[in-house]
Each structure stands twice: as C-alpha cells, then as structure tokens.
Amino acid sequence: xxxxGESATLAISTDNGGYFFTSGADxxxxxxxxxxxxxxxxxxxxxxRNGGFFAATLTEGVFRSDDFGKTWSPSSRGLNxxxxxxxxxxxxxxxxxxxxxxxxxxFRSSDSGKHWEEVTGLHKAPLRxxxxxxxxxxxxxxxxxTVKSVRGKKGSLYVVAAGTGPYLTKDSGETWEIINNGVKxxxxxxxxxxxxxxxxxxxxxxxxxxxxxxxSCTHKLxxxxxxxxxxxxxxxxxxxxxxxxxxxxxxxxxxxxIRHGFPITLVEGGSNSLFVIPAYQGKCKKHNSCIQGKxxxxxxxxxxxxxxxxxxxxxxxxxxxxxxDGMASDSSSEPGVYFGTTSGEVYASTDRxxxxxxxxxxxxxxxxxxxxxx
Numbered sequence: 069x070x071x072x073g074e075s076a077t078l079a080i081s082t083d084n085g086g087y088f089f090t091s092g093a094d095x096x097x098x099x100x101x102x103x104x105x106x107x108x109x110x111x112x113x114x115x116x117r118n119g120g121f122f123a124a125t126l127t128e129g130v131f132r133s134d135d136f137g138k139t140w141s142p143s144s145r146g147l148n149x150x151x152x153x154x155x156x157x158x159x160x161x162x163x164x165x166x167x168x169x170x171x172x173x174x175f176r177s178s179d180s181g182k183h184w185e186e187v188t189g190l191h192k193a194p195l196r197x198x199x200x201x202x203x204x205x206x207x208x209x210x211x212x213x214t215v216k217s218v219r220g221k222k223g224s225l226y227v228v229a230a231g232t233g234p235y236l237t238k239d240s241g242e243t244w245e246i247i248n249n250g251v252k253x254x255x256x257x258x259x260x261x262x263x264x265x266x267x268x269x270x271x272x273x274x275x276x277x278x279x280x281x282x283x284s285c286t287h288k289l290x291x292x293x294x295x296x297x298x299x300x301x302x303x304x305x306x307x308x309x310x311x312x313x314x315x316x317x318x319x320x321x322x323x324x325x326i327r328h329g330f331p332i333t334l335v336e337g338g339s340n341s342l343f344v345i346p347a348y349q350g351k352c353k354k355h356n357s358c359i360q361g362k363x364x365x366x367x368x369x370x371x372x373x374x375x376x377x378x379x380x381x382x383x384x385x386x387x388x389x390x391x392x393d394g395m396a397s398d399s400s401s402e403p404g405v406y407f408g409t410t411s412g413e414v415y416a417s418t419d420r421x422x423x424x425x426x427x428x429x430x431x432x433x434x435x436x437x438x439x440x441x442x
Contacts, residue, residue: 302332
C-alpha cells in the first residue's frame with residue numbers, strides 16, 4: 069500500500085489501549101491522537117479494504133471503528149474465545165475477516181466482524197494434537213498469533229500458532245498442511261547461556277530440552293506482495309526464506325549467534341529490503357527473551373546473503389524487547405519503517421534504517437504497530 073504523498077498513520081497498540089500517530093508526507097513530525105480503548109489490552113490493529121479498523125484485544129475480543137478510531141464498538145458475537153491476538157481482513161473478498169485467538173483457534177466472519185464462526189477444519193490439521201491446550205513458557209502461551217491471507221489467491225491462508233511452524237490452507241480452512249521443510253532440527257541459540265528451571269536438572273539440560281521442543285517455533289511471517297511464493301519467517305532459531313510458498317525453507321540467519329528474534333517486515337518497491345530485530349534468549353531469567361544492551365535493527369537487501377547492522381539513533385543501553393507485532397513498514401517510494409518497544413518507545417526511519425528517530429516514548433508496553441495510508 070503506497071502513501072503517494074498522503075499522510076502516514078501509525079496505529080500503536082499497548083497493554084492499555086492504543087493511539088493513532090499521524091504525520092505529513094515527509095514523516096518527520098508526528099501528532100499523537102486521542103487515547104482509545106483505555107483499559108483494554110490491544111495486541112494489534114488492522115484495516116479492511118473499506119476503511120474499517122479492527123482492534124484485536126487480549127481482554128475483550130474484537131472492536132471495530134468506522135470513524136478512524138473516534139468511537140469503537142464490540143464486534144465479538146460468536147467469538148467463543150475473547151483473547152484475540154490478530155484480526156486479518158481478507159485481501160480478496162470484501163467483508164471476509166479472520167481472527168486468531170488464544171488456545172490456537174481460528175474464527176471467520178463474512179460480514180465484517182458482526183458475526184463469527186469457528187474454522188473447525190483447523191482441528192484436523194497435522195500434529196494439531198501436539199499443540200496442547202496451553203503452556204507456561206514465555207509470555208504468549210498457546211495462541212494463534214499470525215493469520216495471513218494471500219492476495220490473488222482466494223481461499224489461501226497461512227496461520228501460525230505459538231510453539232509450532234506455519235500452516236497453509238488452499239480451501240478456506242477445510243484442510244491444512246504444515247510447511248516447515250528445511251527448518252533446522254537443531255538450534256545453536258543460547259549454547260553458552262542458562263536460565264532457571266525445575267530442580268533436579270542442570271541449567272544446560274533444561275535449556276537444551278526446551279530448545280529441542282521449540283526450535284521450529286515461528287514467531288512471524290512476512291509475505292511478498294510483488295513476488296508470488298516469496299515468504300520470510302522469523303523463527304525461534306533463525307530467519308528463513310521460501311520461494312515456493314513455504315513448501316521449502318532455507319536458513320538466511322544473519323550469523324550463527326544472531327538468530328533469535330520476534331518481528332519481521334518486508335519493504336518492497338525498488339530494491340527489496342527485509343528487516344528483523346534480534347533478541348537474546350538466556351540474558352533474561354526464566355526464558356524471557358530481551359534486548360539487554362545495544363538496540364539494533366538488521367537489514368538485508370539481497371534476500372539474506374548479506375546483512376547490515378543499523379544502530380544510528382538507537383539506544384546503546386536498553387533492556388526491553390520488540391514483540392512479534394511490534395514492527396511495520398509502508399511501501400511508499402521512500403519507505404518508512406517503524407517499531408515499538410516493551411518499554412514504550414516508538415522509532416521511525418525513512419531511509420531504510422540508516423538513521424532512526426524516536427517519535428514517542430512513555431506509551432507503556434507496546435504490543436503492536438501497524439502503518440496505514442489515509
């Protein structure tokens with residue numbers, strides 16, 4: 069979605085409501101809008117093809133706004149699970165919307181969120197019985213946190229549940245296939261690090277037992293809009309690329325010891341650029357992954373063969389994290405890239421990450437950022 073000289077708008081989702089930030093076409097100065105959905109834990113905000121906004125909340129389901137966030141109405145009829153991680157308006161069909169919830173459920177609405185029904189075909193997906201009901205490691209728990217429709221391919225949908233690899237359906241959710249061929253079976257993350265765990269086992273034993281279970285956990289997907297079949301994923305154990313719609317993956321991680329992270333975004337138009345933000349497991353106690361020290365963004369312009377470390381304007385002494393929905397980009401001729409931290413800062417770049425500006429602070433735990441052309 070290109071801005072074409074229009075104003076840029078960011079939706080900032082926090083654990084206490086959200087904010088819209090709007091700038092002029094230069095995206096140098098930003099104005100902060102009114103606090104919306106105060107008291108709700110908003111994980112992400114999305115926009116459908118008709119201009120309606122959806123807020124996925126971890127407290128009370130889905131809310132919808134048709135007046136640019138001035139007023140919001142509950143939009144959760146039929147949502148049996150009210151802890152909603154993501155809402156995905158379908159890229160091909162007006163009114164069709166998907167919601168991913170806690171406990172690994174997928175819901176669908178054909179009337180722009182007025183009514184929801186569960187996509188029960190996901191219950192029969194391969195290895196679905198191994199997802200479990202919930203788990204305590206980390207902060208997400210068992211959740212369907214990512215849903216991606218495919219432009220130009222009606223009925224095609226990618227989903228990711230916490231602790232698993234990605235799944236694909238080509239028939240609107242009736243049948244599914246897990247697509248993780250090529251993801252490494254071992255994980256070097258945290259080889260020299262430890263974290264606290266149950267007594268009776270050494271820290272190294274606990275660490276490696278855990279990594280053996282979650283090494284293929286996909287944290288986020290980035291789908292190309294210009295090249296059919298091109299997908300990237302930020303995995304628990306690295307960054308991966310697929311050129312055939314996810315059937316096969318190749319490891320393009322920045323290095324052997326820079327692999328772990330949560331968000332990923334793809335900028336297209338001109339030279340394509342992929343952005344990730346590393347986090348480091350083991351530096352934070354009890355499994356929590358964090359950035360402890362230098363905050364940096366990594367970018368590749370050649371599909372993962374070479375990576376650049378981008379730090380200009382970023383803190384060299386931080387203790388926070390950028391969550392899976394905490395980074396976004398636009399597709400203007402001079403693309404903007406944006407991310408927010410769990411300590412409440414928002415950074416923006418209009419030169420593909422060569423320099424960063426802090427455009428907001430003190431917003432609380434930022435859980436998601438979305439960019440829109442208005």
